[in-house]
Amino acid sequence: MTQIKKVAIVILNWNGATLFEKFLPSVIKNSTDENVKLYVADNCSTDNSIELLKTKFPSVKIIQLIENYGFARGYNLALQQIKADVFILLNSDVEVTPNWISKCIELFEKNPKIAAIQPKILSFEKPHLFEYAGAGGGFIDKYGYPFCRGRILNQMEADLGQYDRATPIFWASGACMFMKAEAFEKAGGLDADFWAHMEEIDLCWRLKNLGYEVWYQPESVVFHLGGGTLSYGSPKKIYLNFRNNLWMMFKNLPKYKFKRIFLSRMVLDGIAAIKFIAGFNFREFWAVFKAHVAFYKELPKLIKKRKMVQLQMIVKDHNEVYDKSIMWNFFIQRKRKFSELNFESQLGQNNNKTKVRHI
Numbered sequence: 001m002t003q004i005k006k007v008a009i010v011i012l013n014w015n016g017a018t019l020f021e022k023f024l025p026s027v028i029k030n031s032t033d034e035n036v037k038l039y040v041a042d043n044c045s046t047d048n049s050i051e052l053l054k055t056k057f058p059s060v061k062i063i064q065l066i067e068n069y070g071f072a073r074g075y076n077l078a079l080q081q082i083k084a085d086v087f088i089l090l091n092s093d094v095e096v097t098p099n100w101i102s103k104c105i106e107l108f109e110k111n112p113k114i115a116a117i118q119p120k121i122l123s124f125e126k127p128h129l130f131e132y133a134g135a136g137g138g139f140i141d142k143y144g145y146p147f148c149r150g151r152i153l154n155q156m157e158a159d160l161g162q163y164d165r166a167t168p169i170f171w172a173s174g175a176c177m178f179m180k181a182e183a184f185e186k187a188g189g190l191d192a193d194f195w196a197h198m199e200e201i202d203l204c205w206r207l208k209n210l211g212y213e214v215w216y217q218p219e220s221v222v223f224h225l226g227g228g229t230l231s232y233g234s235p236k237k238i239y240l241n242f243r244n245n246l247w248m249m250f251k252n253l254p255k256y257k258f259k260r261i262f263l264s265r266m267v268l269d270g271i272a273a274i275k276f277i278a279g280f281n282f283r284e285f286w287a288v289f290k291a292h293v294a295f296y297k298e299l300p301k302l303i304k305k306r307k308m309v310q311l312q313m314i315v316k317d318h319n320e321v322y323d324k325s326i327m328w329n330f331f332i333q334r335k336r337k338f339s340e341l342n343f344e345s346q347l348g349q350n351n352n353k354t355k356v357r358h359i
Contacts, residue, residue, distance in 0.1 A: 134173025
């Protein structure tokens with residue numbers, strides 16, 4: 001059994017002083033173990049974040065970055081300066097609950113193959129609902145579209161205890177992600193070029209390619225405000241999600257699936273763009289168009305990244321990739337709940353076939 005000795009909670013901040021006053025007290029109150037240290041990595045804020053931390057929350061350790069590096073590179077630079085066995089990447093708009101740390105650490109210690117864990121993430125404003133960013137654990141479909149237990153596209157389920165079993169997932173949300181420091185380093189950290197959005201899915205995919213596991217722990221519960229930096233319908237968010245999803249797919253798809261799946265995904269993006277035009281959503285159309293321009297612009301660098309990922313790949317197929325289209329199920333078959341996807345049966349069948357791999 002692996003023993004976790006040092007835990008570092010790391011909140012990446014940019015102009016989040018008002019969020020600190022609302023959410024930081026719960027983090028401090030529920031993180032009193034002497035082996036747990038709380039850090040704020042500041043992305044060169046222009047508000048009074050630093051002054052507020054120093055005066056109202058003096059126990060918090062501050063890492064000041066010299067510019068706004070975004071989510072991915074900001075965390076990479078901050079975590080390089082912290083010594084711990086487990087990092088907890090936590091958004092500044094998350095309220096935590098008692099035992100939120102201990103339940104995840106117990107899971108790490110029971111299973112040394114686990115690299116990352118996500119708690120149950122509920123909505124801060126509507127606590128009976130799962131929250132968009134992670135909900136009850138993340139998955140992707142065969143074309144790379146992400147979804148969650150408790151959240152399909154923009155449809156959130158009520159938490160009725162239906163997802164209260166600890167289980168393997170495909171990706172853990174960056175809103176609250178427990179990460180083994182050793183695994184984070186072995187995978188090369190977050191892809192700094194992503195800036196923000198889907199960088200945690202890309203990281204989890206690379207971890208799983210290396211033979212690690214990612215899990216959901218419902219006994220750890222947090223409440224996420226969400227949409228604090230970019231609203232869910234923001235054209236910039238749409239741009240980042242489309243661009244980064246293409247980058248993620250290009251890097252991580254195994255060779256035997258690459259042409260068929262990636263070309264299909266490009267076609268699906270074209271359909272999405274046409275849908276935006278038909279609905280007179282011209283800013284959203286332009287966001288998708290710019291995402292594809294950015295993909296081609298970065299293609300030489302992406303080819304190098306893909307070669308590196310493929311060379312390091314130990315596991316090519318992952319049980320937690322839904323073998324159907326989530327878009328077809330949602331828009332055509334009108335399936336709006338995770339339980340309606342018949343995915344649990346696929347997970348169960350695949351898990352029975354899974355062979356133990358040693359890292």
